[in-house]
Amino acid sequence: MGSVDRIVDRAIPLDDVARVAAWEKSEVRRKREIYLRKISCAVEATVWPFSPKIFAFIGTAVASFCLMQLEMLTETAIYMSWMFLISLLLLVKTFIACLLRYRGWLSTGRVTTRTKIWGLLMKSLIPANSTHYCFKTVLPPLPFPNSLKVTVTKFVESMRPVLSEKEMSDLERKADEFLKTIGWRLQFVLLLRAIWKWNWFADWWKQYVYLANRKPLFCSNVAGGDSYRIQYNRMDRIAVWTFGTWKYFVEGRHNGTLLQQMTLNGIIPLCMDTVKHVTGSTRVPKEDIDEHSWNDPLEIGYIVVQSRGNYYKIFMYDDKGAMLCPGTLKILFEQIWIDSNLRGSNQRNPAIFTCLPRVQWADIRTRLNKISPQALEDVEKAGFLVNLEDECSDSNGDYYLYGNHGHGRVWLDKSLSFTTFKSGRIITMFEHSCFDGLVMSLGKNFAVIEEFFAHEINGFSWFDKKGLNTIENGVYNAGGFREPAMIDFGDLSSLDGDFDKARQFLANDALDVQVGHMLADNVDRKLAKKVKLSPEGLIQCAIQATTYKMHKRVFLTYQPATLQHFSYGRTENIRPLTMNKKLFAEALYDESLTDSEKFNRLKLAIDEHSELIKSAMAMRGIDRHLFGLYVVMRGQGLESEFLDFVVNEGMQAPMCTSCVPPKVSDKLKSLSKFDEDWTKNPNGGVFRHQSPDGYGIFYIEGDSVRTKFVITASKTSQVSRPKEFCRELIGVFNDINALIQTHLDASNSSAK
Structure with missing residues (x-):
């Protein structure tokens, strides 16, 4: 081991002239290799989806055909070869770009024949070993969101579970006033930006949501745990x-x-531009x-x-x-x-x-x-x-x-x-x-x-x-x-x-944070799928039911959905709290309702949640559109009671949830042959609460029944209790499983 003085004074012995010269030469050589590798990557990305060797082979074959069969001059043959290669490359890339703009895979329900054909074309045209930088030029731009009236209506409805009738009337008044005054003007300016910018939202999200935030970083940073x-x-x-x-x-x-390139469902490529950061x-x-x-x-x-x-x-x-x-x-x-x-x-x-x-x-x-x-x-x-x-x-x-x-x-x-x-x-x-x-x-x-x-x-x-x-x-x-x-x-x-x-x-x-964590071994995904319920939607319903059981009310909830299948895409808020989830949360422990009525409310809430996820991933959500309008409003020096309410209250969710996407965790689960504890005790993460009386909930799937939950809340809060939330959540999962099993038994009995 080196001595203390040696570590303090220098990285290498400066009196060793030969070693200093060796380091200097190695740095020059290494940086030259970096430059060459960058050129190689640029060439590979340019000729993709062909490999450089295949691209060169096609060019040589075309040039040879022009020389031998068409008896062209050498210069003409080379020119024709290059024109053919460029045309072929542009044609294939344009076709792939058109395929990537297809959004039929985001629809719920049975997979259509059109989507199946699209999937076969994607798999046949896109090389399996495509690297992370190859899709940069073909990923679709971020779509322009819903019409203004649709977005405003969706937002108003999303606030109904947490507002009183009087507050809802006031919000509807503000929304109508916004639509009748500056709303369409802001929408037009935003549309112009969407035409001009390939991703009209990404830089605003980074600058105004993160970099302009004056809170300490521990409020927004996240962490990934270990086994x-x-x-x-x-x-x-x-x-x-x-x-x-x-x-x-x-x-x-x-x-x-x-x-390698990240994909959704093994087909849809994701934007990897942020990997370098x-x-x-x-x-x-x-x-x-x-x-x-x-x-x-x-x-x-x-x-x-x-x-x-x-x-x-x-x-x-x-x-x-x-x-x-x-x-x-x-x-x-x-x-x-x-x-x-x-x-x-x-x-x-x-x-x-x-x-x-x-x-x-x-x-x-x-x-x-x-x-x-x-x-x-x-x-x-x-x-x-x-x-x-x-x-x-x-x-x-x-x-x-x-x-x-x-x-x-x-x-x-x-x-x-x-x-x-x-x-x-x-x-x-x-x-x-x-x-x-x-x-x-x-x-x-x-x-x-x-x-x-x-x-x-x-x-x-x-x-x-x-x-x-x-x-x-x-x-x-x-x-x-x-x-x-x-x-x-x-x-x-x-x-x-x-x-x-x-x-x-x-x-x-x-340090004003307390943590509750547990490995729930009763999140039965196989049981949920028997009755065609989404496990993700089931977890969100269980969270809302637990919240209502503990606090006799539900919390406005944040859950991100990825937009990385668009160029420079980030996330959209699913806004998982709906009236259907609130009705289920109220019904679960209501003894006046039958099990059949409770199950129907559960299914309605979960099916709606699946629609919300698909809608958010298709850029038909609410939050990013309204925030874009708010930025335009502030930039033009205008005022709106409605947009002020949206940003200051409608986007301040006491319940913040985040999960590891299942297709990502599957890669880790495939390594369980090396680590048997992975499925028994998957890694946790830390997602800090964003409200003094709220919760931050992180969860990750371990296997078909195990899910790891890490829940944070303020120590000084008189409302939020994360350890009790963990205990109650276990009980809610048991009750939901019993509800599903009762429905299955009833269905089997009626079938006989």
């Missing part, structure tokens, strides 16, 4: 997670064999609107590791330009661990400032940048962060709490950070102003897949047999890679007052 059963050394695990993340998200962006991104605080900073980690070439408040750089490439293997990374992590323990805990860890409201952090960052500009730049430009935690417990409740705020030891501005605890358990934290849940799930999958492969195939024997950076001729070689470089923030004593305020804020606000 309970840990049998590996913590340095082993974090080394392979670091390796897998860099391999897929950094190297993979310019290597089609690593990062998973690594190398930082949200930089500003007084009014934050800025998003991205540096290509492939060119930067390092990550940052935080241990006990001390920061270090790990360079991800050796002196030959090869990526470090997990064995080498493990050695470097151990080296940092020893050095940080010798130094002791740094009580002036600037990461705590990232927990503050954005205006306060912006002011402190300005002063911090004057004190230690290079250290701040090193952290913000890093590919991602790794935190070696030794002070916090990773018992289940504390573990999920850490995933929300990191106890002030995680740099929340970074788009991606891993934290590993002493037991080896890992939690992944995201700042997702630039990407959404599907991309996060993809990143988590890659790390887990790499870990399972490394453990089962190699038994964690990761030392590279080719001798690239750890073993050479059977002898350990420490000269092939750079040692960790200390990031020194210098003397931050002038910020002691700010540190004290940040610690106080952390204790009062960031």
Whole structure:
């Protein structure tokens, strides 16, 4: 292991002229290779859906035909060959683009013959190994939403379950006034923007919903949990997670064999433009609107590791330009661990400032940048962060709490950070102003897949047999890679007052969260499908029924649906709370109603939920349209009581829910042959409550009956009780299962 002084002073021994020259040459060579790989990817994306070899073969065949059969001149034959290739490419790409604009697959009910033919064409025309950047030019634009009157009517109806008759009358008055005055003017301006912009909403969503939000980041950041059963050394695990993340998200962006295209149902491609922002991104605080900073980690070439408040750089490439293997990374992590323990805990860890409201952090960052500009730049430009935690417990409740705020030891501005605890358990934290849940799930999958492969195939024997950076001729070689470089923030004593305020804020606000979590083993999806009920809709009905059982009312609910099948698409709010769900919630424990009446209400609510999902995914939802109108209104200096109500009350949902898409979790479940505990105890996640008296609910499917729930709420709330919510939710699932079984038994009896 390297000495403390060696880590502090330099990344490599500066007196070793030969090694310095080797590093400089390797960096020049590596950046030249990056440039060539980018050109290769651009060529591949241009000639897609053909491969470059097939494209060249077709061109050669056409040119040969023109020369030999048509007896053309060489120049003419080459010209005709190029014209044929360009025409063929444009024709095929245009046809695929037209296919991708088809929305029949979003309709509910029986699959039509037209949709079946469309699916066969998609599978036959689109190569199975298409890479993530190939669909960029053919994905459809974000559609313009419903007519103004339809959207306004839908919104008014969506508020009916939570408003009184008097409040509904007032809302209807505001809606009518909006339609009769400035509504159509705003709609026309929005239509012009939709004609001009390929995605009329994405940049507004990023700028005004995320970057303009002045709340602390722990209110919007999300985290992905880890499995309970840990049998590996913590340095082993974090080394392979670091390796897998860099391999897929950094190297993979310019290597089609690593990062494949995400699809829905194995057919519909999703926009992967946001993948690059998973690594190398930082949200930089500003007084009014934050800025998003991205540096290509492939060119930067390092990550940052935080241990006990001390920061270090790990360079991800050796002196030959090869990526470090997990064995080498493990050695470097151990080296940092020893050095940080010798130094002791740094009580002036600037990461705590990232927990503050954005205006306060912006002011402190300005002063911090004057004190230690290079250290701040090193952290913000890093590919991602790794935190070696030794002070916090990773018992289940504390573990999920850490995933929300990191106890002030995680740099929340970074788009991606891993934290590993002493037991080896890992939690992944995201700042997702630039990407959404599907991309996060993809990143988590890659790390887990790499870990399972490394453990089962190699038994964690990761030392590279080719001798690239750890073993050479059977002898350990420490000269092939750079040692960790200390990031020194210098003397931050002038910020002691700010540190004290940040610690106080952390204790009062960031830590004002409690967690209830459970593995529900009675979410019977097979039973639901026997009566043609959507499991997703059943879960949402159970959540509403539990809410009504505990609070004697229902909460306005947020649940995102993906729009990534459109170019630069993000999400739309499903707005799952409807009158049908409220009626079912009221009916479930109403003894005056028969089981048949209760089941009919359940089926009506679930069928309606399926329609809401499809409608939101087809951009026929409500929230994004109304928010776009609100942005136009503010930009033109106009006022509207209706739109003010929409943004300030109609979009402030006390109940926020999020789930891992089933098709993503299926990829993880396929690895259960390596980890039998996956289906017994799937990973959880943390989705913080957005209202003082509300809930944040994250859930993920384990198997046909098991579902993991993690529920957050405020500690100081006199209303929300997440642990009790978990217990009541279990009981509601039992009652719904009994209701479905009773209906099945009655149906079977009548059939006989």
